[in-house]
Amino acid sequence: MKEKGLLVVISGPSGTGKGTICKALLEKNDFWLSVSATTRNPRAGEVDGVNYYFLNKEEFKNKIDSKDFLEYAEVYGNYYGTPKSNVLAAIDNGKDVVLEIDIQGALRVKESYPEGVFIFILPPSMEELKKRIINRGSETNESLMTRFKAAYKEINYVSKYNYAVVNDTVKEAVKKIESIITAERCRVDRVKENILDSKEGIIHEQLYD
Numbered sequence: 076m077k078e079k080g081l082l083v084v085i086s087g088p089s090g091t092g093k094g095t096i097c098k099a100l101l102e103k104n105d106f107w108l109s110v111s112a113t114t115r116n117p118r119a120g121e122v123d124g125v126n127y128y129f130l131n132k133e134e135f136k137n138k139i140d141s142k143d144f145l146e147y148a149e150v151y152g153n154y155y156g157t158p159k160s161n162v163l164a165a166i167d168n169g170k171d172v173v174l175e176i177d178i179q180g181a182l183r184v185k186e187s188y189p190e191g192v193f194i195f196i197l198p199p200s201m202e203e204l205k206k207r208i209i210n211r212g213s214e215t216n217e218s219l220m221t222r223f224k225a226a227y228k229e230i231n232y233v234s235k236y237n238y239a240v241v242n243d244t245v246k247e248a249v250k251k252i253e254s255i256i257t258a259e260r261c262r263v264d265r266v267k268e269n270i271l272d273s274k275e276g277i278i279h280e281q282l283y284d
């Protein structure tokens with residue numbers, strides 16, 4: 076039987092650097108990053124189908140109605156969703172899939188796919204988080220405060236996750252995530268069936284071939 080891929084959910088408050096971590100993780104590893112759909116406007120340099128699938132509200136709603144999303148959530152006034160069929164097909168094909176999504180979305184995925192690996196990215200400190208949100212420069216003052224206040228509350232959700240990774244430096248955070256994925260691939264409840272199947276195969280060969 077073909078081993079399924081892992082579903083790795085990387086999540087955490089805005090400004091913790093999860094996007095940068097995912098980019099670095101993908102550069103070094105053969106993982107498949109799911110491209111989300113969103114109703115927000117593209118930022119400078121963002122490309123449709125690469126960074127996001129940019130949809131209008133009606134197109135997004137139609138996809139909700141046809142149950143095309145593994146999860147979706149409203150984040151800061153815009154909708155974001157993970158297209159379901161591509162993700163599940165990649166996992167069935169043995170690919171490890173990475174989702175970089177907000178906390179509400181991650182908790183929804185956990186309900187429908189509890190065997191996923193749920194990783195919470197933490198800032199080194201709240202002060203550092205504030206600096207990072209400000210330095211990003213893409214937010215208005217109002218949305219900056221909204222994001223910071225939300226981040227402050229969202230840290231409490233860490234207890235619902237399997238792993239917490241502090242983003243001191245991107246390099247170290249990526250190393251920790253790679254170690255988590257390596258360990259998860261070796262978990263007995265994930266590999267047991269394959270080991271037992273191949274053991275049966277050997278016995279079968281010796282008895283009957």
Ligand code: 5GP
Pocket residue numbers: 087088089111112115146147148150155156157175176177178179180181
């Ligand atoms: P941004 O607008 O800065 O690209 O993303 C805003 C937030 O939406 C980030 O926290 C990002 O992780 C989250 N996000 C991106 N794609 C998805 C998705 O498919 N589902 C959910 N629930 N959140 C997403």
